[in-house]
Amino acid sequence: MPEAAAAPNARWAWWYSFPLALLGLADSAYLTYTHFHPGALLCSATGHVNCAKVTTSSESEIFGHIPVAIVGLVYFAVMTLLMTPWAWQMRNEWVHRFRLLATGGAMGMVVYLVSVEIHLKAICEYCTGVHIINFLLFFVVLAAFLYRPVPGAPAAAPTRKAGSRRG
Secondary structure, eight states, X not given: OOBOOOOTTHHHHHHHHHHHHHHHHHHHHHHHHHHHOGGGOOSOBSSSXXXXXXXXXXXXXXXXXXXXXXXXXXXXXXXXXXXXXXXXXXXXXXXXXXXXHHHHHXXXXXXXXXXXXXXXXXXXXXXXXXXXXXXXXXXXXXXXXXXXXXXXXXXXXXXXXXXXXXX
């Protein structure tokens, strides 16, 4: 299994990703709760902003039985664990790859869910919050992944300070 040094740049990543994952977890928990208790939904039920129309549509369940809200809740629970400072400092390359794959896959789900909202001609503000959070999470994870040290690559050569001379 390839091992990678903990990226010095990854220290910044958890400052952004961990709070985003917590916000996503809270939002998806609320959406899961309101899936089973529709009366608790605090949103407009008329016009283009119509959470009830979106969250009760046939597309709000996968395979007709699994609520999308529960899938989001499980996803953000896992992401919250993967966005902790301890997870960012793990030296296992597969953790970094899984984090990127999971957020990338979730972006595919976001594209699908936005297309559903377009088809329904209704938007859910809480769902949109989850979509925005996931987009930001994907961006942070992608940036941290791209700027991590590559396993087996030689270390960068030290640079000479301006004004220093060899004698």
